Amino acid sequence: MTPTTEFSDGEEGFMRLALAEATKAFGEGEIPVGCVLVRGGEVVGRGGNKTNESRNGSRHCEMEAIDEVLGKFEAGSLEVGSDCAMSKFWSEVDLYVTCEPCIMCAGAISLMGIKNVYYGCSNDKFGGCGSVHPVSDQGCGTCGGGEERFGAENVRSFRCRKGLFAEEAIAMLQDFYLRGNARAPKPHRKVLWMDRREQQQEH
Amino acid sequence: MREERWVFEEEPTHIPARDKPKLECSQVVIATVEKKHCGEVLKVLTREAPLGEYKHVKRIRNRAVEEGKGLEGETKANGKGRADVLEVVVCTSHPQEGGGWPVGTRGVEGGEPRGAAAAAGVQGDAWECMPSALKSVLLPLVCRVSLAEVPRHSPEDREQLQDWNRVWPVSYKVPAGKVVTRSAKIKVSEEDKHEMLKHLGLVRELATGESGQRREAGCGACNAAVIVNPTTKEVVGLGQDQTKSTDWTTWDSRLVHAPSPLRHAAMVAIENVAEGVRSWGNKRKRSDTETGGDTAPSVSDRGDGDPEAEPYLCTGFDCYLWREPCTMCAMALVHSRVRRITFCVPDPKWGALGGAFRLHSLTSLNHHYEVFHWPVIEASKP
Numbered sequence: 001m002t003p004t005t006e007f008s009d010g011e012e013g014f015m016r017l018a019l020a021e022a023t024k025a026f027g028e029g030e031i032p033v034g035c036v037l038v039r040g041g042e043v044v045g046r047g048g049n050k051t052n053e054s055r056n057g058s059r060h061c062e063m064e065a066i067d068e069v070l071g072k073f074e075a076g077s078l079e080v081g082s083d084c085a086m087s088k089f090w091s092e093v094d095l096y097v098t099c100e101p102c103i104m105c106a107g108a109i110s111l112m113g114i115k116n117v118y119y120g121c122s123n124d125k126f127g128g129c130g131s132v133h134p135v136s137d138q139g140c141g142t143c144g145g146g147e148e149r150f151g152a153e154n155v156r157s158f159r160c161r162k163g164l165f166a167e168e169a170i171a172m173l174q175d176f177y178l179r180g181n182a183r184a185p186k187p188h189r190k191v192l193w194m195d196r197r198e199q200q201q202e203h
Numbered sequence: 204m205r206e207e208r209w210v211f212e213e214e215p216t217h218i219p220a221r222d223k224p225k226l227e228c229s230q231v232v233i234a235t236v237e238k239k240h241c242g243e244v245l246k247v248l249t250r251e252a253p254l255g256e257y258k259h260v261k262r263i264r265n266r267a268v269e270e271g272k273g274l275e276g277e278t279k280a281n282g283k284g285r286a287d288v289l290e291v292v293v294c295t296s297h298p299q300e301g302g303g304w305p306v307g308t309r310g311v312e313g314g315e316p317r318g319a320a321a322a323a324g325v326q327g328d329a330w331e332c333m334p335s336a337l338k339s340v341l342l343p344l345v346c347r348v349s350l351a352e353v354p355r356h357s358p359e360d361r362e363q364l365q366d367w368n369r370v371w372p373v374s375y376k377v378p379a380g381k382v383v384t385r386s387a388k389i390k391v392s393e394e395d396k397h398e399m400l401k402h403l404g405l406v407r408e409l410a411t412g413e414s415g416q417r418r419e420a421g422c423g424a425c426n427a428a429v430i431v432n433p434t435t436k437e438v439v440g441l442g443q444d445q446t447k448s449t450d451w452t453t454w455d456s457r458l459v460h461a462p463s464p465l466r467h468a469a470m471v472a473i474e475n476v477a478e479g480v481r482s483w484g485n486k487r488k489r490s491d492t493e494t495g496g497d498t499a500p501s502v503s504d505r506g507d508g509d510p511e512a513e514p515y516l517c518t519g520f521d522c523y524l525w526r527e528p529c530t531m532c533a534m535a536l537v538h539s540r541v542r543r544i545t546f547c548v549p550d551p552k553w554g555a556l557g558g559a560f561r562l563h564s565l566t567s568l569n570h571h572y573e574v575f576h577w578p579v580i581e582a583s584k585p
Contacts, residue, residue, distance in 0.1 A: 058535040104530075
């Protein structure tokens, strides 16, 4: 489970924080995916999956973290005023997420104008960074009839680097599905409120 | 009554969950036939070489008429008397895999497929491609035999029909009204259409009307989404594009004073549905501890199981949008398990449900919805 040497200590540190968000989500009965937003070496936002608590299938950790940052603008903790400054701000934000952003989140990342994404494991069911659909290359447009988005018009793509703590991210998801998703419709498996590690101790 | 700027057309178009077919051509043998012999030739061909999987191909082409429409053709040198002859598809230039059309081609003598380039002036070769049974019957009836290309597949919409007709006339069946979808469960009946139009009217009002919310949002051209429970026919959630709004609230009641480029109509509508589900859950929790007599809202009654069970996301619901959703919104609607999506204004550049690509054709997704496009036309200004 040693991380590859391709990533710097700083990058590993931020992904550890994303994994901590995933662990927190797991503890709250959510699908264990977490993310942090980093700007200038500082964490500016963080989030874990909230689809169960919110009863909203679109509340993935990326959306939670982005909204957290947007919420800080009012408090003045981030000095951002005009749209132009917003564009610049978001283009300097790096996103660390434990699992490949899904097609929806990849669209959101493109719309926000985020340029760098680090993720752990690939997502071959929904992955929007090449696994299922290359939103990271093609970008996402607006469907409001205008051009309300951040970032330069021509640049909708973003760069992805994958494989940072992929095994840890997968192990957590396996734990979750072993336990069973309590909110899934008509669960196929019995929900076990038990950690995999506890199970292993029993045996 | 106020005149509407946008008027709904009569029928929706189903957007199938597969990639739009591309133009592929097959080589066929065609015979130039004098009009007076056409009836007899067709009689023979219908019997000896039915069209089979090429049913979309029109058997006869009137070259003079086609060229009159400004289509490409030979030089005018041979123009004289052309109106008196028609071109008739006889059979494919090589045997078809797995039988089918045309039946007779199994008897091809030296039936090697021939390139289109070789077709010009190689009457002999084209003639050799025909099954011998046809040769003897057609010999006295045709002026000339040559090779031509026809579209291999049926066009999916009118636009393709127009394009592909330039190769060889094909037919296009309007699918609406008789649509059998992937699940074969969703058909658009007259009643259904009536229902769809009702909700699309609300969508139109929210997106283009003079509603207060829209002015507040300062949004010139907007999108709106309405989510409906088809069992109860009630609106369970709606949303307008809020990307220009500088004041909005997150699902967990945090105020935000900055615009978000993610506040698209579908995202807002999905959040609106979730809000209803949460408050229903809370109400039920209270009534469990108190006396009971809880009145479950329409959101729970989907007619597909236990009405007491909490609804799961937007399972079984239909979503109506003014504009074609972008990639983010289309995928959010997949995550929400929506049953059917209908939109009015397509987006060839960024639309994810037929415009730029078809998200619902991706087979790896764990949920698939049906997609309809209900076209609108702009009413002419007085």
